[in-house]
Amino acid sequence: MADIKTFYLPDLGEGLPDATVVEWHVKEGDSIKLDAPLCSMETAKAVVDVPSPYTGKVTKLYGAPGDIIETGAALADFVPDPNAKQRAESQETGHHHGPKKSVGSPAPDDSQKVVASDEGGEVKTGGKDREDEGTVVGAMVSGSHVHVEQAASIGGVKAVPAVRALAKKLKVDLARVRPSGADGVVTLQDVKNAAANGSAPLPSPAGRGAGGEGAAGAQRYASPEPSSAHRAPSPEGRREEQRTAVSLAGKPVRTAPPSVQASGQPEQLKGVRRNMARVMAEAHANVVPTTLVDDADLHAWIGKQDITARLVRAIVAACKAVPALNAWFDGKNLSRTLHPHVDIGIAVDTDDGLFVPALRNADMLDGHGVRAAIKRLRTQVEDRSIPSSELSGYTISLSNFGMFAGRYATPVVVPPTVAIIGAGKLSHDVVAVMGGIEVHRRMPISLTFDHRAATGGEAARFLKALLDDMAQPH
Template sequence: MGTHVIKMPDIGEGIAQVELVEWFVKVGDMIAEDQVVADVMTDKATVEIPSPVSGKVLALGGQPGEVMAVGSELIRIEVEGSGNHVDVPTKDVPKREQVEAPDAPVAAKPEPQKEARPAAYQTPVNHEAAPIVPRQPGDKPLASPAVRKRALDAGIELRYVHGSGPAGRILHEDLDAFMSKPHSAGGQAPSGYAKRTDSEQVPVIGLRRKIAQRMQDAKRRVAHFSYVEEIDVTALEALRQQLNSKHGDSRGKLTLLPFLVRALVVALRDFPQINATYDDEAQVITRHGAVHVGIATQGDNGLMVPVLRHAEAGSLWSNAGEISRLANAARNNKASRDELSGSTITLTSLGALGGIVSTPVVNTPEVAIVGVNRMVERPVVIDGQIVVRKMMNLSSSFDHRVVDGMDAALFIQAVRGLLEQPACLFVE
């Protein structure tokens, strides 16, 4: 038997360090060739690290949240043959390489896998056959923030839930299986009104750390101001529904987002100072001809901003299709570095949860972000008559170092005029 060492790869773009986000294996696991063993994160994207060999995990080279240098030892695997590394006695192995991931739950040792994907992509285990054995107090269940919130809302203690994901990670399917069957008193989920004394510490690592750093940096460096305007989207919504009725089956369904993108593209022709980025260290403002729209997208792990490139050259349907593709890639953590960088203005929407007003944070180095609030029907006075109209607010923020208040107001009024008279979106 030999030892194969996987080192932190050079991911490119001159990056010297990356953050270790998550392990999908633990010491003692049998893994298959091409199985993903870890996720690491650069400043722009999360990257999966697959194993080039099959074998048994001997040691892990770091813990989630640790920043590791390119070329440092990531994982050791026992393999058939000589491997790529000369074995050394255990006592000579650096201490951190012998420490298991701290939060690894107690789980049965899996058999070697033949698939080229981690366990999360394979057929889930039979939950009916899995006994409800609570984890020990020190064994923290692995689960995404969305799964944790769902369990909290349902009054379920995750330590009673069997996880079928990588390293025993609890998935939404595991919660469904747990809630679909009765449990004994020892495994019964407590009432949502039961007194609770538990607490949880969540390390700020991976995407959440990047979001925190970017938001803090943006609020510290940018002179934010926000501007809110209400828009009558009755005609726009009627046009959208008509187009979907006529072309939805052949071209795809349209949401409001491609119309909003089109309005931004047309309005920015007269406001080039808003389709800009600001290098505050070099004191240079770059005004862009191309409109690369960042589409703020919420996933289980946090907020990502994939970029719709050259929105000025796309039709409603081509932009709609690309927005959908990018959003799915971001939510599934499959967006590339190029797809997550290079935006010149950002569009953010919470859909039906959009509220009445919001104050979005500028996505630096951009100088503007346009926020879309919830669409509602309400009474409006038109020509002295009270009528019911579909109304929606735009809550937008700007960098006051670059964008004057008057210019911001005029820009949003231009967007408003285009959306309230949607035929103008297509007049050249």
């Protein structure tokens, strides 16, 4: 019997619990060399190429594009080439072999060993029929579950977030791309091919009609609408019924009762949004948030200035004045770590979810350095090339939501940080001054802090230091 080796999904980030299959670079039956790309996996932070742990033949792939696989679950089976040099278990590569086992725990019963099946369920096999061994990078969670889920269907197109991000970057219209993946899923290669041959370009703004529908919309209105009796069924197998504001009897349409199935389809959260849901839930459960709000008066500013750079400078000044908020707090051990440096987590909103890259050593940067660093981080976030190390380890956070809308907010403090600053939308306000009134340009500032780690007085002094720096002429 062939010597089958099972490769388990390694920890592709800092304790990430799962990852989504984006694309397989091989198929079952293919031969592969050691460290050659096996597949691309989307984590909460990036799209990562997973290298092959063996030189040999791939006998089984667990999961299809769009499937979520838990860290530590089976990813692929191999029959290593006995004539090829393989990586020795004792070789210093930073890898650990085999699924994680608890120290001092009894040996598992091989007859009850659970192995993930390619259908996403569990099949029990005897331990003598296969040897479970793989290359696991870093710490991992023990488990053997493969969750088979379809890629998200948005606008009738099935694709994982990484594919949608690539299509946006390459200006490819996903609706016009011919899918080659299982169950009609658009793959990364489909998007790359469409970009190369120009078969699915996004419509230009000039070609769009009223409402942004463009040529497709014009063609739709030029063709008669088929009757409901001849209308083709939707991909979900349901007839698309024409929606109107009144019923056939001419009465206003009422909301369907709870017993009627909703027309929308549930969408499994993946990648960045999946991680965001976990992080927000953890923060809500573990932080005692308190928010202070005030307005930064910018009336004394001279000339044109970089608002974001000024915000960063003001945060640095406040951190130096009140170090208690530039800290990490350990709620379990009731300990805190005050940081001598200032690394600011900058919240970046994307279609795939929220990223928070770290602006490192903000206390050492001038205005030009801040602007260049933020531009680099934003570009890396948009093309999903940012290293996972740049998405953690910040000492305090900034959410500049005012660039879209909103004055005050209660932004979420994510452990282990202690505070987050929210910058609202600039406004011109009537301000009372000695002898009358004036119109000043002001920026609403919200400071949310973990009250377990800092007092109200410390937070108020921090906010005052920030406002004082923002009020400086330059």
